[in-house]
Amino acid sequence: MLQPILNEAQAQLLSEERQALGALQVLLAQFGVSPENRAALERSIRQLDDLFLLVVAGEFNAGKSAVINALLGQPLLEEGVTPTTVRIQRLTYGPEIARTTREAAIDDLTAPMELLRQISIVDTPGTNAIKREHEAITSEFVPRSDVVLFITSADRPFTESERRFLEQIRSWGKKIVLVINKIDILETPEEVARVEAFVIESAQQLLDLRPPVFSVSARRALRAKQNGDAALLAASRFEALERYIRETLDQTERIRLKLHNPIGVGLRLIAETRNAVEARLALLADDVATLNNLDRQMALYREDMRRDFHYRLAEVDNVLQAFENRGVAFFDETLRLARVFDLLNREKIEADFAHNVIGNVPRLITQQVTEMIDWLVASNLRQWQAVMEHLSARRAVHAERLVGQINSTFEYDRDHLLETVGQAARRAIETYDRTAEAEQLSGALQLAVAETALVEVGAIGLGALLTALFTTSILDFTGVVAAGTVAALGLFVIPAHRRKAKEELRQKIAQLRAQLVKALTEQFENELGRSLSNVETAIAPYTRFVRAETGHLEETHAALEELHNTLARLDAEIEHI
16 A cells, blocks of 8 residues: 555645546546546556556567566566467565466466565566457556566567557656667677667657666576576676666655656546547537528528518509509599599499509509519528538538547537438428418418408408408598589589598508508518528527537536646656655
8 A cells, every 4th residue: 555655745645646536537437538548547546556566568579578587586477489478467475476367368476576575567468469469458557557667679679569569658658667688699798789879769769758778688687696696697787677676766766656657647648538629629619610600691591581572572562652653643533523423423433443543453462472472482492402501511521520539429419410400401391392381371461461451351362352452441431432422512522522532542552551561571570580490490409519519528628627737736746755
């Protein structure tokens, strides 16, 4: 256990570290980080309570097992030119040499070696093993380590697979010690120096730091210890590595590394998760732009439709204005003293008014209204098509765009919603019956006009309705048909009656205009609102997802930043304990 050997300052750092890493665990789980990465963090936290862990890694046949045997002074591990270590070997202190299997792919080996009282040693399969699962379990075990002793062979130092694996180790924030083994196969000290210089330079370029480097012959060191050969031990150059492990990795340094390592794992996972969050936010920013663009399209559509509607209303008004002008001219021509006796013929006056004034007004208005309805229906259809095309293009552009390989939930939900919206748009377009829509709108308009005018018309057309309104609303109130009164009063009444007839005509037409405009406007606004509402309803799940996910990701990003700053601060403070 780490806790009993800590001073007050170290214990406080440990407490803060556990708290920060615990918060990170919760955050990673909420975000959907892979179980493997969450498990790596959990294992690194558990390692705080274990002995100092020295993980030995490298390619197979680099001499990893030989180095461990030399450190312990006994050939506890099998050596060979083929991949001999197929499972992770964990060496700990015990009263006798014994081997047990406690975890999948992990063997526990105990031995009464003094070194193992303070340090646990792990031997891993080769990073370039033929069996790829060997490399997998090695990679899975690295996050547990406190120090990685990386073994490379003097005859093939720093191979490409070693470079890749070292980059991975470094990304976990692990302390790395490089061991160049098998220097006994080199003929001169100059050759050893050249290999060592090459490894140091390569490590500095690859890792952006200069790790400790030891050139040794593990086989000579083991033979020297077994035979008590001091000269051979010196020739193996192994004592420098042992001295580093014994003196440099003293208790204070081991505590420091023990505290450092979970932070390194946490910082790596924060970096990976933050990259995924930022990638998703970038994608969602495009989604937000798409939604904002759709909002602008809808607003412009509403403006354009209303502007065009007013133009079409003006065409209806022109028909009514011409109607009014003909009516005024009719009264000027008819209500004259010279035609006083014609006024006695009610049927003729009504027929002349219907023919010369009303004429084709109902047909013209019906035509204008029909064209307006067709325009509205067609515009609604085009708007649906525009939405579908916009979203389809959006989905196609980003179909192959990756958003971080954390999990697939986000990508699935987003793509599914986009596809759902597209399907809704396609169904709307495919099932859009223009004839039925137009008939429905026309019937609603007819009913609205009749209700506004308080006229019971039954199932007649708009033209017949307007004809009825014109004749009943105008002729019955102009006094024209009261010809007997006109004849009796003659000269004195006709001019005044003519003025009254024209004024009442203007009033009635204004009333009819208001009724018609009101009915048309109400129906237009209802239909426009219904169309826009249908589009908004269709994209609402997508909109909610984008808004909610953006908010969630922004909160996650802020929390990751805060945890990064906390862990970075703790990491810096640990350096000075």
